[in-house]
Amino acid sequence: MYETVKGLVIREVVFGEADKLIDLLTENGVRTVRVRGARKQGSKYAAVTQVFSYGEFCLRQSGGRYYLDSAVSLSSFYGLRGRLEALALAAYFSELVRRTATDQPQPQILRLFLISLHYLSEQTRPDAQIKAVFELRLISELGMMPDLVCCPVCMRYLPPAPILRLDRADMTCADCWDAHERNDLPVTPSALQAVRHAVLADLDRLFAFRVSGESLRLFAVYAEAYVLRRTENAYPTLHFYRQITGADDDD
Numbered sequence: 001m002y003e004t005v006k007g008l009v010i011r012e013v014v015f016g017e018a019d020k021l022i023d024l025l026t027e028n029g030v031r032t033v034r035v036r037g038a039r040k041q042g043s044k045y046a047a048v049t050q051v052f053s054y055g056e057f058c059l060r061q062s063g064g065r066y067y068l069d070s071a072v073s074l075s076s077f078y079g080l081r082g083r084l085e086a087l088a089l090a091a092y093f094s095e096l097v098r099r100t101a102t103d104q105p106q107p108q109i110l111r112l113f114l115i116s117l118h119y120l121s122e123q124t125r126p127d128a129q130i131k132a133v134f135e136l137r138l139i140s141e142l143g144m145m146p147d148l149v150c151c152p153v154c155m156r157y158l159p160p161a162p163i164l165r166l167d168r169a170d171m172t173c174a175d176c177w178d179a180h181e182r183n184d185l186p187v188t189p190s191a192l193q194a195v196r197h198a199v200l201a202d203l204d205r206l207f208a209f210r211v212s213g214e215s216l217r218l219f220a221v222y223a224e225a226y227v228l229r230r231t232e233n234a235y236p237t238l239h240f241y242r243q244i245t246g247a248d249d250d251d
C-alpha cells in the first residue's frame, strides 16, 4: 500500500549496515520510516531524508511498517545548518513534538514547526522569541492553553502589573494577588501581550510582533516554565541548548 505525504524529518538514526530510520512529522502525526541504502555513497535520498528537511514522501506500508519509496525536497532550511544554536533549538522542538505526539491529526503542529524553522533560518527574530512562541503554541495546540483573558477579580484586560500563575495556568494582577504561590511570575504588560499573541494569533501572523529587553526575558522564562510544568518531562536537548547559550550560568 502506497501513500504520499508532505512531511518534515524531525529525527534520523542509523539502522543496520546502510539504512536509516527517520521520524517524519506529517499532518497526521509522526511516522517512523525506514530508508534503505540511505547511507550508501551517492544515495539519491541522502539529502531529502536528513534532519529538518521538508519534502514530499511516497511511503510504502508493509507489515505495519513504513518504507521510503521516493521523495522530493521542498525546503531544506539551509540557514539552520551553519548555526549551532539554531540546530540545538530545532532539536529541542523535535524532542518536544516527539514526546507529546498523539495519534490525532495535528496539521497545525506541522505548520508551527515549519514557520518556526523559517524564522530560525532567516534570523529576523531573536532565538529566545522563537523558542518561547514555539513552546507556548505547541502546548496550546495540545489543548493546554493558559487562560489569560483578564484578571479574574478586577476583570482588567491589561493591568499595569500582571502576574502569570503557572500552577493555575491563568493570570491575575498585583492588586488582586491573594494567595502567593511559588510559581507565580510578575511580568510586564508587554510580556503578557507576547504570551497572548503566541497562544492566540493566526499561524500566518505568529511572529508578526516584536518583544525585547526585560519583556522578552520574562516572556521566555514563562514559556519554558509553562511547557516544563505542563509536560512534566526533562529534555536533554533543552539542557544542551542552555549549555551552549550560557543560560545555565545563572542557575
Ligand SMILES: [Zn+2]
Binding pocket: 151, 152, 153, 154, 155, 156, 159, 172, 173, 174, 175, 176
Ligand atoms: Zn486584578
